[in-house]
Amino acid sequence: LSEHWQSIREHMHPDKLSKPEAAKSFLSFIQNIRKATKEEILKIIKSENKEFLPQVVDAVTSAQTPESLEAVLEFLDFKDASTFILQERFLYACGFASHPSETLLKSITEKFKGDVASEEIRETLVIVMGALIRKLCDREGCKLPAVVEAKRLILNRLEKAKKDDNVQMYLLALKNALLPEAIPVLLKYAESGEGPISSLAATALQRYDPSFLTKEVKETMNRIYHQTRKVHEKTVRTTAAAIILNSNPSYMEVKNILLSIGELPMEMNKYMLSMIQDILHFEMPSSKTIRQVLKDMRTHNYDRFSKMGSSSAYTGYITRGPDVSSTYSLDILYSGSGILRRSNMNIHVFDRSTELHAIQVVIEAQGLESIIAATPDEGEENLDSFAGMSAILFDFQLRPVTFFQGYGDLMSKMLSATGDPMNVVKGLVLLTDFLQEIQLQSGPTASVEFMGGLAIDISGGMEFSLWYRESKTNVKNRVAMFIAGNTEVDSFFVKTGMETTLEAETALDFISTVQFSQYPFLVCMQMDRVDSPFRTHMTKYESLPSGRRYTARRGKAATLAGNEYPLHQENSNMCKKVFGAKSDSAGGWF
Template sequence: MFLQKFAILWWIFFSRWWCLLYGFTLISSATESFGFAQVNIFEPGQSWTYDYQTSILMKEKDGNGKDVGFLVHGTVVVKSLWSNSELDRFLQFELLSPKLNVRSGKTPTGNGFMEHTSNIESYTNSKFFVHWSNGKIQKILLRKDEPLSLINMKKGIASLFQFQIENKDSDEIDASGHCQIKYNALGTNRFRKTKVKCQSSDLPYHSNPDPVLNTEVQSNSVVDYELDKDNKFLKAVNVYETHEMYMKVKNSIGNVVNVRQSLLLTGTAKIDNLIAKNIDELVDNLSQKESWMFTQESLLTEQDVVSPVGTTSFQTIVKTYRNNLKTDAIGSISSAKVIGKLVAVGKTSTREDIAKTIGSKKNTHILSQLYDILGIVQTDDSHAAVMKKLYFDDKKHEEFSERYLWSLSISPQPNSAVIKDLVNRYKKLTNLPDKIKETMLLTITAMAYKLSLLPSFEKYSKVYDDVQVLILNGLEFSKNEEKYMYLRALKNLKSTSTLPKLLQILKNGSDKECVLAWKAITSFQPSHWNDEILATALTTFFQMDRKHDSSSRTLALDVLLESNPSDKLLERLVYFLISSCKSYEVQQYMVQRLNMIGESNIAIKNKIKSIILSDSKLNNYAVLAEKGLSTALKRTFLESSTGNGTLIAIQEIKSGIVKRGVVDIVLETNKVQQELFRLGIFTAGLSSFVSSEVDPAEAEETATAGIELTVLGTQIRPFVFFNGQSELMGHVWSGTASEMTPAYQGLLMPYNHLQFVRLSPGFISEMDLKGSASFDLSGKVELSLWNRNGVSLIKKSAGIFARGYIRVVTPFVKSQVEFTVVMEPKFSLQTDLDFSSNLSLCMRLSQPDFLYRHNIYKTEKVPGSKHQLRRTKNIKHILPGKTYSLNKKNNEMCSLIFKN
């Protein structure tokens, strides 16, 4: 009895162990050790019939709205006709009775689709053949005269039969493109194929390389396979694929396409084998039997170009939108929404068409805006057309030349041929006006920097190197004002190899040269600031080698604080508050910057608090009270899970006058930030107008004031309001600046993304996102020496329009999902100055209410029928206005000025 029980227990144990071992062996045979040699899949003489479905559905990202799209349903019959080894197969495919199904509110079925007649039913539809070898498809044989859309679908079906049954990584080319593949076993007869990083380098592509302003496209593709219990054939295949396109700075704005594809076995049968010595003989025999010629191709699908209904000339589209381009429309939605349309037509227009448009008398009043558009277009033809009309060395062309050059410098996709042409013209033209000379340099360097960000930069590295040599040589042999020009150009170039030269200037240069060198250094990402730069920043701020200009000190402080300062450095900075330094505004600036950084970095805030509380010399009102008017603040005006929009305001005050001021609109995402627009104010030698106590060093300075603009990270040449006391007094007595006057206007297109994504069923999806901005910066200054007061007002106005869509277009169905985003934000900075008795300065930074619109459109059409589906969703938000509190001292000053 004991032996009988033991035998039973032993048998149960052994049988369970054998099952596990057998299952493991099956997995192993389908993975690392045996592969296809073990399973002998797709044996000749067999036929398998599958129910086939593929669906393409599109909708808004992060939305609950209904989708739009289509489904193709049919039957796929696969026959294994021939084999010459264990691993070679010749398979015949037939796609029978393909039918289009569309979305409809009247759908009687539960899957949300309704069958609809379409062109696909009348297509020439023949058998196609596949040479299958060890899981790879070597070639697909198709009939030449079939429509391309049907051929692509067949490639999508054949791609389902390209797989490996072992845990491995590989590279494959199929209907999705050139992909990296990961295979994972899920059981004894189930496994998963995951596609990552699918590339389609042969299809059109461009995007803004900026890490904040670019467009993100994320793709996920998983194919689940199930074999029969003996691992002889495919029982089921299911594809789950998603592609999302969205703005990186705000990932809720975007579109998504969901792809589903499936094969489900419905029957098997026996068939006769074909006899041939090799593949070539087999193909010849089939050609004679079928009486039609094959074309041998890879699985890579081809773009089905649908002919456009007529083409629009540049002259025609400019005529259509001429009113939107008028000067009084700049800074509004009216002009912003047409930029993308004009650029799209301009990209395909001829040199003659563009030249005639520029030369038309009817366009004389919108020429500046046309040069903005052509700077974005930036094709060889558009540049040649502009160069026929503009002469950089003619002072009469100065305004239009600058508008064109500014637009070239700001465009995110530079043309290397245009850069080379500008470099040649800069070298050859000896009598360039000063403004054009500097603008050309700044444009060349900005374009070269953007060129260095492109994925294909290796092809253009010589162009970049030539630009760098041009700037460094110019800096070496220039003097005075011309040297300042080259230093500003280095800020646009942002080349790490120029950092040693900038450090040399910081050690030996004049005060103004050092300020410009620090501005160039602060344009780099903090990761590029090496130990020598940080040591120089420390020396400059604490004036360890010599007396430094206050702007150099505050800029050096910015570098120290943005470079993740150590506890020891923070302690040293905090103790600067009780040093013998009499630069109260520098101390005030440091307090403001520490507060600003502490608001976004709790760890630094706690360290500073701990340092102050640990020493009574620091922790008292006399030290921590606001002693000056200098301000540094950071305020959020746009928040999302992936990025924030922030407003940074910095005012460095000296003797009651803004010596260096910055109002910066910044987008931040994943700890990377991009300046959208920076307004910099600079002055010198003005203290004597508002104060009897003047620094002797400043008394020798020339009375100067102006603004510096940085647009999308690109430095624009400074605008100098006056240079010299006599010029200043001329403005004061004539009141020339008392009316609101544009300082900078422009049409921009920071978002310009186009990508074609191959979908696994054989369709190609077009993804397009264009974002435009119409910008206006205007200001006025009123100064009364009689009443001893003054007021300045600077206004930024922008119309912002973005449009993005995903569409799949075939001759038998067209589906699209589209979004638009519209808003008109405004900012104003008003400064009131009263120096009738004690000096009072009140700064007010404000943002009025503005409307944010987010609209979604989904459309579907079946060519040759009345079926049209359109779904619309409108979202509106009023973003409340704000007046930003600067600091307590400023509030007290405002109360004093406006006490009545």
Template sequence: FDKVFLFQFDEFIKDHEQYLHRKSLGNRTTGTTFLQLISLIRRQNERTLANTLNNATNSIKFTLIEAYIAGQTQSSINVVLKHLDNDKSKNKELIECFLMAAAFTPRPSELLFEQLMNRSKNSDYQIETSTYLTLGAIVHKIYHSNKKSLIIDNFTKFIQNSLKEHSKTKNAKRLVYLSLYNAKIDLYQNILINEIKSCSETDLCWLALSALTQLDCKTLSTEVISLIRSLYHEHNKRTYGIQIRQLAGLILLKTDISVPDFLNIILSTLDKSNHQLGLYMWRVIDTMTQNDELLARKLKFIINQQMVVFSFDSLAYKGQSDYYRRTLLTTYGFGVYYTVSQLMSKVGALKESDFTVNIQQYDAQDDYELLSFGVSAQGLESYITDDVDESDQNAKDEELHAQLRINILNTQLRPVELFSGVTGLMGAVWSAPSELTSAFRSNLMIHDLSRYIHLHNGVIVHYEAQSAVSLDLSGMASISLWNKNSHSVIRVSTGFSVRSHIDILSDFITTGINSTLSTNTIVDYTTDVDYSDSPIRVCMQMAIQPTQVHDNIENFYSIKRTKSYRWFGNRTLKYPGTDYPFTEKNNQMCQLLHKS
């Protein structure tokens, strides 16, 4: 019996090898093959899995590790861990691949969590960072399925011990806050609040605030709201960076904000001494009131009561900061939306830029983050202009630094440093890829459900559903120091596949339906920047290439010892490519750039 499964496993890998290579990622067939591979892995013994992984070529070993971890059998997990432990070269890419697969496993096991805990300390800071992020992601899934799990207690002790090491290892707090960002559990709110109270180190304070945004802000206590309010309005005579104030303002607006607090935020947007933050917050308010009826009523009340008087001069901001939300697509029961957030410093240098795609049910307030990528930068002011006033002197003194953040399925990946220091900036400029180059690619299992329902009449209903995405995130940048302009493209290629079946089992008949839905989606996000003159001109464009959705259905039944029947059906739906507009101001910038 084992030999039969071994033959099927080896034959499957041989027949589908082209879809197991990394170069095939971002394809719907790759996603479907990945699901089929997981199904086979769950029926193999440890010896078979070990032989296959050890003998696999490097080109398919990454996909096998992803599938082994997604399979979540004790044998498959043990095989991967032993393989990584015995790898003399300590291939960082394989370890990162393992951690990535573990972070996105829909139903992580206790064995996986325990093994990760034992391997949490690593001399390589990047591996250690990914491990902390993965632990947070696993705890998030376990907590929402079983809040009384002993794993939560073990994770709490792990976090507390890590914080005690802060005096020995300066990166310990940073790792903890990244882990808590993915955990998204209210139990650890006090840890974040303690850091925010002191806010002595800007980067740690920003990480703590960022993790706090992942919690339900409507449940924050009055004391915490008062603390966040003091950060945003700088009540305690301390000057905070614009990025700290940005997060504090977003948190306040996500709470059940009172009318006086809302009024004070609106008044702060009219402060021309910090016009970029004011413009950003006003755009946030405008966007949120379009999607939040209660917040819209509060704004209407403030205006009707003439608590604040708007004039053309007060709203005539001259800045590049922006925030808006647009519809990507709508279908039965839910919609998909994209949000663009761009925060600039007083002199027009980039501070934060984020692009986020969310899915939301029509009858629900909460949404789910599908994808987000953003850039955080510091110290660019001095390289754009010498006209930095004293109030923005802190920005001028900041160390030159930029970081790329990627969130997939509401889970943050390890931040990537784009450059640090002048030498790093020049290196990034000269080494920027002029052709599309993969920055992240992986096969991710995003849904795994299996249920047996025993009816009173003896009939058993078996329902099973899995979904996976084959993802390739690529980018390119063309930067001209001579012409003082740049052109960049971020391409997100996804191959999405869903497999499900329902079986009705009884002593005399077996019947069921198998269904597979798959599609390819390619999204291009293009940014053109012209910094040859002031103000800087930025043009952002987004387009989805033509898409096909493939739907396959198989219906079958068999009556024991008599007859059986199978019926197959399939269809292909075609959707044209679409260009998605941003704001009118952005469209005007695009026209100016493309004319010049």
């Protein structure tokens, strides 16, 4: 194991993690760890320096053997805050585990019950517990003792939680777990909770399959959207509307939502119009009902569909094929004063029978109107200044990151801001791990093995310029991938097989620029992908008992040209104004 680590060590340097060679080395290291003893694994962990140690922890945890789990748990001390990075990388690797065990969940639960030096690690522990509960339940392990105990712990502690931070922590765990029995709890917090708690509970409900969204859920979402019991923030109301429209809405539900447009705050009017138009443009399931409602002139008229504003929602295809399709969606909601309230970027991957929420990056801000002496919208008069970012990666909700909390923190960050993005997640992820042996009717044994690794770096930032009355948010996604597959048939007289590999790297940036020196303010959204090289290799082989071997190889290398993904025409027109105004001002007086 030590010799193999030394041979790949240079590829695992932090500066090289955005290359496919890092993902390839990661996979080969995992395969060797799976054959190693606890002592051999500990020897490497204890001898490595702090630059390479996070990558070692990623690989050891992803190996998912009893020996590797014992080794990493023995090495990590959750009572020591100085090893925060290693603890976080261990927990995220657990959350991405391809085939988690009951022992792993039990170990995480015990760590959560014990002493934890960092409050952020304590929050991550319970979030990972939620992810492991869901994965074990998907494999018909919901009745395992460790799963039952973890579910009971999360639900009981949420019920007793008094501090908002603790409530949010357990809601995040439920957002990962997606337990049917948690729906009534989430409804309670979505409708009666305040600010971030209400928003978090609503987004957790949004992740459930529509088949779980009962009549009670839809009634609660309608009460939230139409504010029949209390005033709610725009972010919660728009999430409630999205849940209604994505869960087989009735004719009257759609009609009431359309009739509300024109009575909402200005930017929310525009956002809801964009959402409806996006559903129609993308032919989503509820589009038929919406078209029926729009035949009524009371809902479909110029007055309702000509509302001003800069908020928007748009969905498009990244790839579209008979077997696999991938979509991207970008939506952005502003306050009436032109300051960002929420930007949301999603990438989904679909095949014939399943759906994967590959990436979601949400940037939220609130209570920033005082910076430009603006008036807050209805229901948002008493919100504390806050900005933060939340991410979902491969159906796993990560711990949110806070840019600033409170007016004092905001001013100190603005005065000392460097413009550098804040890291959300960085590391190596075991993307796929599949092995199956099949006994053929004719006698030979066929084996199929696939492994995929991912090196990922997601970061985001938010900048303000009071002088130029401009704000900018930037979400950067850097990804390198390596996938290897091997199919082999072994008979009594010949062994034949085929090995395939695919490696690729890419970067995706989402940038939104807002100029609020005038109204309607200028908003430009951009979604750019850089040039993306990829390589494929295929090797076919046959070997005979005599020792003779026949091999044929083929390979292909190409670069997918970078591009800017299209959004709606209104956004393109706005970008021309934003960058046209910048070039005019850059000319100076002469």
